[in-house]
Amino acid sequence: MRLCSLLASATFVVIFLSLWRGRREQLHNVHWAASLLLYCVALAGLEWINRPEDVLIRSLLVAALTASNIPLSTGVRLFAGRPLWRWWMSVPPAVTLIGFLLPSIVGVLGMPMPPQSEQLLAAFGLALGMGTFGADVIRQAARAVPDGYGGRIAGIALLAYIPCYLFAIAGDILHLATPSTLAVVALLSDQLLLMLLNVGLLAMPAEAALAAMRESAWRDGLTGVYNRAWLAQVHSGFLQPGTWLAHIDIDHFKSVNDRFGHAVGDATLVALARTLVTATLNSEFEFAAKVVRMGGDEFLIIMPNASLLKAQRLVQNARKAVSDLGPFDWTVSIGLTEVLADDTALSNAVDRADQQLYAAKLAGRDRVAA
Structure with a gap:
């Protein structure tokens, strides 16, 4: 033996x-x-x-x-x-x-x-x-x-x-x-x-x-943040009250592509993704908050075990950081909402965040609506 x-x-x-x-x-x-x-x-x-x-x-x-x-x-x-x-x-x-x-x-x-x-x-x-x-x-x-x-x-x-x-x-x-x-x-x-x-x-x-x-x-090929495939895999883990969602969109993004070209547009998306990731890492959520590219110039920040005050602080810091990026003036609008106890799917909360995003744009853009 x-x-x-x-x-x-x-x-x-x-x-x-x-x-x-x-x-x-x-x-x-x-x-x-x-x-x-x-x-x-x-x-x-x-x-x-x-x-x-x-x-x-x-x-x-x-x-x-x-x-x-x-x-x-x-x-x-x-x-x-x-x-x-x-x-x-x-x-x-x-x-x-x-x-x-x-x-x-x-x-x-x-x-x-x-x-x-x-x-x-x-x-x-x-x-x-x-x-x-x-x-x-x-x-x-x-x-x-x-x-x-x-x-x-x-x-x-x-x-x-x-x-x-x-x-x-x-x-x-x-x-x-x-x-x-x-x-x-x-x-x-x-x-x-x-x-x-x-x-x-x-x-x-x-x-x-x-x-x-x-x-x-599960990563977006351009920006490196999570994509919809990842969200579809893990969405049930965020389906609980106390999870806040921030739906983010670049204001007048089409004009960026039209004026400077799609290469600059892509660079803008990459810069936004990095800024959002940095904002989550510098926040009270540390590694808990996740950034997802939903498509085009739309991004989603998922903040589990959060409060309205903490979520607002994170997205406001991200919005201000975007305004300092350059090389040209560009801004973002953000819709903020919480997952509710009667939500049967995370998409219900995403839809509400999208409605708040639309409200932020109607109110003049470059702002957060909650």
Whole structure:
């Protein structure tokens, strides 16, 4: 079974390195390959070195098993764009090394510890490593692919090793099973969890690529803000009182195209979109408010969990920022409304915001109507 673990790990080493050769910029594959390679070396060394006098070498190999999770975690961190190294990463391998050596050190001092103490303390260090790095993988994977499951599966696979180690510790102390039976259970668990771990890692780039494609499909090609397709996908999440909508339209936009050309008109739309996004980021809503291009020169700002005062403050700031843009004088009109409890669809509130927009234009443009 240990040979099966070695062969499975070596196979995934080849897979990760092959992926890296295809795309050299994806260095996270190198980290994951290094993790598995270190795991193979440690397993093979423990298989071949069994003499009692080689306790130092065996302790280093057991510590290497725990340390093999470090490049696994740094690979996920690299994928998520996070700092690679943290001081706490050295703690589990150190605990494993010290725990394995402790019975020998204490024995030299004339205070022998119970039999199997090496294995028990090493199992504790390995469990600590799996818990520490498993939690980190889950946390960083959620940052890398918020809606993905691959990284979470990989992290859960690491955490699932902990019950196996605890079972080995309890079985040895309480004599629930023979040492050979405990070893078989550990290796069988390794066969399953090792596969889940690496399949989860392989899924992460695919999930990230799919998320990027979906995000691209939900973005307006000219301005980069969200489009109607995105709004159709998420509209139900905003269908609650306290959500305010601002419908925005450029005043006399046709004259901009007629006087300066469509290239200038497009640049005006891009400038407006950037101004609206900046206004939302500088507002009390921070990242909660969303900007959507409804078509042509019409935009929609969605402000969840807002009040009339906060919504007015945001759109007035955006309107004033537009008037300072240049290079020619142009303004926007804005219609503001709240989603009501009896609205059956977000389009009901959008229609009211459009009516308020029309009222702002009738009142002389360059203003907010609510």
